Amino acid sequence: MSIITFTNWIATAPSWIQGLPEWLQTLCYQFWQTFIYQDRWHFFVDGLKITFIVTLGALALGIIIGIIIAVIRVSYDNSIEKKIPLVIRILNSFCKLYLTIIRGTPMMVQLLIMGFVIMVPKTDGGMIVCGIVTLGINSGAYVAEIARSGIMSVSRGQTEAGRSLGLNYFQTMRLIIIPQAVKNILPALGNEMITLLKDTSLVSVIALRDVTKQAQNIVSKTYQAYIPYISLAVIYLIIVIVLTKLLGIFERRLRKSDHR
Amino acid sequence: MITVKDLHKTFHTPDGDLQVLKGVSDHIEKGEKVVIVGPSGSGKSTFLRCMNLLETPTSGEVWFEDKLVNDKKSDIDKIRMQMGMVFQHFNLFPHKTIMQNITLAPTKLKLMSKEEASEKALQLLKRVGLVEKADAYPAQLSGGQKQRIAIVRALAMNPKVMLFDEPTSALDPEMVGEVLQVMSELAESGMTMAVVTHEMGFAREIADRVLFMHDGLILEQAPPSEFFGNPQNPRLQDFLAKVL
Numbered sequence: 231m232s233i234i235t236f237t238n239w240i241a242t243a244p245s246w247i248q249g250l251p252e253w254l255q256t257l258c259y260q261f262w263q264t265f266i267y268q269d270r271w272h273f274f275v276d277g278l279k280i281t282f283i284v285t286l287g288a289l290a291l292g293i294i295i296g297i298i299i300a301v302i303r304v305s306y307d308n309s310i311e312k313k314i315p316l317v318i319r320i321l322n323s324f325c326k327l328y329l330t331i332i333r334g335t336p337m338m339v340q341l342l343i344m345g346f347v348i349m350v351p352k353t354d355g356g357m358i359v360c361g362i363v364t365l366g367i368n369s370g371a372y373v374a375e376i377a378r379s380g381i382m383s384v385s386r387g388q389t390e391a392g393r394s395l396g397l398n399y400f401q402t403m404r405l406i407i408i409p410q411a412v413k414n415i416l417p418a419l420g421n422e423m424i425t426l427l428k429d430t431s432l433v434s435v436i437a438l439r440d441v442t443k444q445a446q447n448i449v450s451k452t453y454q455a456y457i458p459y460i461s462l463a464v465i466y467l468i469i470v471i472v473l474t475k476l477l478g479i480f481e482r483r484l485r486k487s488d489h490r
Numbered sequence: 491m492i493t494v495k496d497l498h499k500t501f502h503t504p505d506g507d508l509q510v511l512k513g514v515s516d517h518i519e520k521g522e523k524v525v526i527v528g529p530s531g532s533g534k535s536t537f538l539r540c541m542n543l544l545e546t547p548t549s550g551e552v553w554f555e556d557k558l559v560n561d562k563k564s565d566i567d568k569i570r571m572q573m574g575m576v577f578q579h580f581n582l583f584p585h586k587t588i589m590q591n592i593t594l595a596p597t598k599l600k601l602m603s604k605e606e607a608s609e610k611a612l613q614l615l616k617r618v619g620l621v622e623k624a625d626a627y628p629a630q631l632s633g634g635q636k637q638r639i640a641i642v643r644a645l646a647m648n649p650k651v652m653l654f655d656e657p658t659s660a661l662d663p664e665m666v667g668e669v670l671q672v673m674s675e676l677a678e679s680g681m682t683m684a685v686v687t688h689e690m691g692f693a694r695e696i697a698d699r700v701l702f703m704h705d706g707l708i709l710e711q712a713p714p715s716e717f718f719g720n721p722q723n724p725r726l727q728d729f730l731a732k733v734l
């Protein structure tokens with residue numbers, strides 16, 4: 231029996247609660263049902279773990295995909311004046327197709343297709359991977375644009391210095407341009423992480439038990455939406471505020487190291 | 491060592507085509523020091539940058555020793571390893587220490603082990619008097635120091651020729667001397683050099699031959715005594731009257 235009625239609950243509640251106005255009693259009852267009864271706060275903690283794992287995994291994958299795409303697109307743009315190698319032309323077409331598809335379809339739809347058509351995970355681990363891959367592929371399309379502007383913000387002279395020493399195009403990119411570009415785009419990547427964190431709330435459609443899904447689970451047990459969903463919003467909000475603060479500190483540190 | 495034959499270069503810009511080199515030919519001997527002067531926009535940088543293919547010639551030939559540089563089949567990276575280049579704006583790698591700036595290319599291109607490269611770097615740093623900056627970052631150096639490091643970075647590859655594109659133009663006047671000093675010593679050591687500069691005193695001092703470029707052509711070339719003492723072309727006379 232997982233439902234204890236309000237009347238039963240209030241009878242056993244501490245006396246300070248019994249002294250409260252009735253609407254506050256109701257809130258306390260809902261809060262108790264959401265977090266304390268049967269240790270339900272565990273649902274939130276477990277959900278948050280999944281949320282963080284998927285966010286960080288997708289961010290890492292998105293950064294890798296994004297940088298690769300950015301390098302291909304910049305290579306294509308840079309070789310306009312000479313003849314463009316066939317490989318670069320083919321890769322560039324792939325990138326364009328990828329960007330068009332990913333940006334042209336809702337994330338929810340991408341999750342449904344990955345979860346129920348392409349990957350069809352059966353295990354918990356498989357579902358996490360599916361969530362990371364889908365969000366990572368999606369994020370990659372946005373990171374690509376960020377990374378492209380990051381690469382272009384590194385001065386031409388850096389490429390010329392690298393090439394004039396005999397490094398080839400990709401060595402120059404890897405050793406000289408990308409490290410500087412990444413430093414330039416770290417703040418933007420921080421914002422991408424925050425976006426991703428919020429987007430992970432969609433993974434519940436492939437039955438991944440992230441914090442949003444867990445809040446839904448609690449609602450389905452208590453039949454009361456108010457406290458679980460408001461709490462869910464507050465949880466996201468607190469994480470985003472903390473992350474934003476941390477990023478601000480980090481960004482200031484970075485800028486300081488520029489003027490040593 | 492370097493032979494340039496009938497070099498043409500046209501830039502295609504949104505405002506139309508810009509013909510910057512209009513048939514430049516020259517031959518630089520091993521050990522020769524060639525200084526290139528001329529008014530702004532005359533194509534000096536473009537000419538120099540065609541030698542190591544930072545600019546692709548529109549037509550003509552660039553030979554380095556027995557290799558055609560602007561040939562599709564030539565291994566341009568191999569050729570560039572033997573041609574050092576120094577830029578007006580230094581172009582040091584800001585995310586690397588001075589030591590890393592110098593050793594990056596020799597080690598990544600597997601020309602030297604880490605130890606060999608650091609030893610070579612220290613030796614070169616000693617030569618330019620900047621050993622104590624080995625662990626500093628470029629942002630911590632003055633302009634003159636940066637340019638001396640840029641020269642060292644190029645020399646660490648043991649190049650056969652060094653190209654300089656206005657190496658002192660971005661420097662405060664009081665720092666020009668220290669860079670020219672390093673370049674003079676390099677010239678004395680027998681390095682083959684091609685230098686674009688506005689420093690006429692330096693040209694007079696180290697050049698075997700001075701080229702005057704104007705509007706995409708070499709209009710005059712002579713040893714410095716003749717070049718400065720008895721210029722023939724009226725455009726060169728004008729130019730020298732303005733800069734001397």
Ligand SMILES: Nc1ncnc2c1ncn2[C@@H]1O[C@H](COP(=O)(O)OP(=O)(O)OP(=O)(O)O)[C@@H](O)[C@H]1O
Pocket residue numbers: 501502503508510528529530531532533534535536537
């Ligand atoms: N990448 C480019 N695209 C278009 N135009 C260019 C490019 N590089 C150079 N030019 C133009 O070619 C002309 C010659 O340039 P170049 O840099 O060779 O001259 P310069 O003799 O080195 O002049 P300066 O003394 O000012 O350095 C200039 O008009 C310049 O604007």
Ligand SMILES: [Mg+2]
Pocket residue numbers: 534535536655656
């Ligand atoms: Mg120039």
